[in-house]
Amino acid sequence: MDAIVVGIDVSKDRLDVAVRPSGELFVVGRDAQGLQSLIERLARLSPAIIAVEATGGFETVVAASLAAASLAVAVVNPAQVRAFAQALGRRAKTDPIDAAVIAHFAEATRPQVRALPDAETQLLADLVARRRQIVAMIVAERQRQKRLTEKRLQKSIARLLAALQKELSSLEQDIDDAVRGSPAWRDKEDLLASVPGIGKTIARTMLAELPELGSLDRRKIAALAGLAPWTRQSGQWKGKSFIGGGRAPVRSALFLGAMVAARHNPDLKAFRDRLVKAGKPKLVALVATARKLLTILNAIVRDQQPWRPKTA
16 A cells, blocks of 8 residues: 655645545635644544645744654655756745645655754744844845945934844843753753854854754755755766855854864864865865865764864
8 A cells, every 4th residue: 555645835824735646635814723623634644754844934823833743744845846847847936835745745755853952942943043033134224334334324223223132132142041951951052163264153053043052964964055965966976065055044143164274273274274285266165165065063963072183
């Protein structure tokens, strides 16, 4: 008997659900009553996997509710689903993804089911994400401040910058309280911050956005961060290697850490300089340094041992 696979297309107010291989389709509301109805219906089916498309946050409550009911849930990347649909000739590039396509994708690829972060980890992730948004707004306003000369506009920007700076300080205090309020996070932060090049912001980004740190091998953790290289290749032709996918906030944080570490961390500085001396482009050397830094952080959390030069 074929395993039952479910695809869920999440929107603001409703959930479109497709079941394979039966082809059953139904709709429920994205509210408490609809989620309870969905859980009861899927529990009777005992699906092997339930694929929920990531839709900018609307999927979080859905995935958490299903996982809490002991159902196997995987949040899938919409870009991968869209590419799968295009390969089947089912969708044009701009057409929306529907539940049937998501279910077909899950049936064909069997995405790995991962445990969802607990409430405290999710809160920290939300705080770190909000901090990142506030910083982006501050940068944008400062760029406008440089271009505009009208005094009234300058005063408007100054008022907004002051409010954003106040909000940033408040968020950083909330993040500090969240981390310092948990002994496990406090210990992990101290371990990560023991590495030259890793400050509080990067350490907390890793805690919030990469809770798998220390529990996976170096290849899998690099893939999660989007630092695992892949090569364009066809027959005997072999193109350049690229990185991509994964968790962009983690990758950005690691690039910042790698740039600092390449100047102030003796081992990683020697590693980067060796690559540059061997003829590698500086950007390639930076990517390799970021990947090396991630490997070190992963080992430090796994072994619960602070940074020592020999770790590299």
